[in-house]
Amino acid sequence: MELTAIQPASPHGEIKARIAAAVAAARSEILELSHRIHANPEPAFEEHQAAAWVAEAIGRHGYVVEHPAGRLETAVRGRLSGGRGPGARVAILAEYDALPGIGHACGHNTMAASGVGAAIGLAAVAGDLAGEIVFLGTPAEERGSGKQYMLDDGLFDGTDAALLFHPGDLTSIEARLLASEDVDVTFHGRASHAASEPWEGRNALDALVMLFSSIGLWRQQLRPESRVHGVVLEGGTAANIIPDLAAGRFMVRSPDQLYFEGMRSHFRTLCEAAAMATGCSVEVEFSGRSETMRHNRVLGGRYLANLEAYGMHEDPPSDNLGSSDMGNVSQVLPTIHPTLAICDPGVPGHSIEFREAAASPRAEEVTLIAATVAAQVAAELLMDPALVAAAWRDFRGAAS
Ligand SMILES: [Zn+2]
Ligand SMILES: [Zn+2]
Missing domain, CATH: 3.40.630.10 (Zn peptidases)
Incomplete structure (x- = not known):
């Protein structure tokens, strides 16, 4: 033209x-x-x-x-x-x-x-x-x-x-x-030989897998057009070591600013629940907020x-x-x-x-x-x- x-x-x-x-x-x-x-x-x-x-x-x-x-x-x-x-x-x-x-x-x-x-x-x-x-x-x-x-x-x-x-x-x-925020989630566990003393370990990767599963189930109850999605950044180093560290990066989004605040707080609850179930600790860091x-x-x-x-x-x-x-x-x-x-x-x-x-x-x-x-x-x-x-x-x- x-x-x-x-x-x-x-x-x-x-x-x-x-x-x-x-x-x-x-x-x-x-x-x-x-x-x-x-x-x-x-x-x-x-x-x-x-x-x-x-x-x-x-x-x-x-x-x-x-x-x-x-x-x-x-x-x-x-x-x-x-x-x-x-x-x-x-x-x-x-x-x-x-x-x-x-x-x-x-x-x-x-x-x-x-x-x-x-x-x-x-x-x-x-x-x-x-x-x-x-x-x-x-x-x-x-x-x-x-x-x-x-x-x-x-x-x-x-x-x-x-x-x-x-x-x-x-x-x-x-x-x-959509309103949106990045979330970095890091689970800390305890390393141990995965075959000889697995009971000594705390599996941080299990916590991350559990978080993905609970997000998947949570989506059934989310309002239309709300979104939660993420990737694994770290999930262990060798199959015979129980991972003592696992990390993921997620995004939480919604067209409704007020509903978004509730999602944000529920996301943190899911992280804490996964940590508790696996005996790990968790850090949850929100950043990069975008408004509607x-x-x-x-x-x-x-x-x-x-x-x-x-x-x-x-x-x-x-x-x-x-x-x-x-x-x-x-x-x-x-x-x-x-x-x-x-x-x-x-x-x-x-x-x-x-x-x-x-x-x-x-x-x-x-x-x-x-x-x-x-x-x-x-x-x-x-x-x-x-x-x-x-x-x-x-x-x-x-x-x-
Ligand atoms: Zn883009
Ligand atoms: Zn763009």
Whole structure:
């Protein structure tokens, strides 16, 4: 698709056309970044190369860059003031973490590239905007909720809107995000020869197996759309040694924040019960909390209007669920989390097929459209204080 051949949605068509032209002119820079991050996957909190690359890219386009930004080494902030005096502050967010083992199977390489692309598009028209454009490189979405650290570090202070896009198999403005938390569980037992003195041992692996079994039974009684799932991290070293240590990592999720609190406490009870039954002790450590998503309808409406100009439309609602630390941001300021299709419906996220899709020609086109549209929505906000006020009204639950 030729971005520059399309008439952007009104209002401010002239400025939006310049944004699209700037994104189109930077096409190879944006897509090369996407492929470079895709080919060099780095998991949560370890995105050293990706963070350096995005920081370099926005620095080249006039942003004042902080890297690291706040306490996270792989967080980035870039700031650029508009030429029309004080006004709103709009943040363009970019994720770039990959999944351990499977790489960019969530396609965050496209998010990093489109975030940089949006920043490039906005830099080209900054002279005609009021307020401030903020680019935030946000690490550790897959685990650890990096955005919560950035919120706590004040990096979102004074921000009126947070915009990003996530790739998916369907296009929808309001992704359904569950409250979620990671749980690290470690059982400690006592090692012993498994044949000569098994009665001297305390089997930590038995405790972990028991925990998986009780989670499996618990699922029968869980409310729809609540989730508990996990993997074994350590389960012993040799068949003739009773394992004195076993560890697992789990996630607990629910669409209902209050119900989620109850799940969290029951999960801990299951861990303690398994420890008690096997004579082991247990450590249970919750971290990386993601909140449910509070979609801003004003921002979502503007995003869709600008998106449709580029021929992309919402798919019918689906059963797709996920979690994101974007939910945490959405509890504090007007936020959207649109998903744009980069592959055919039915390709699951976190799969090898999706990883391949994230480097496909279709993903390239969507990355450029996402960059353009996010920048166009940001430009509307930076030119129209009434739109910013409407987004805040919606946030406070008083949309007219
Ligand atoms: Zn993701
Ligand atoms: Zn993911």
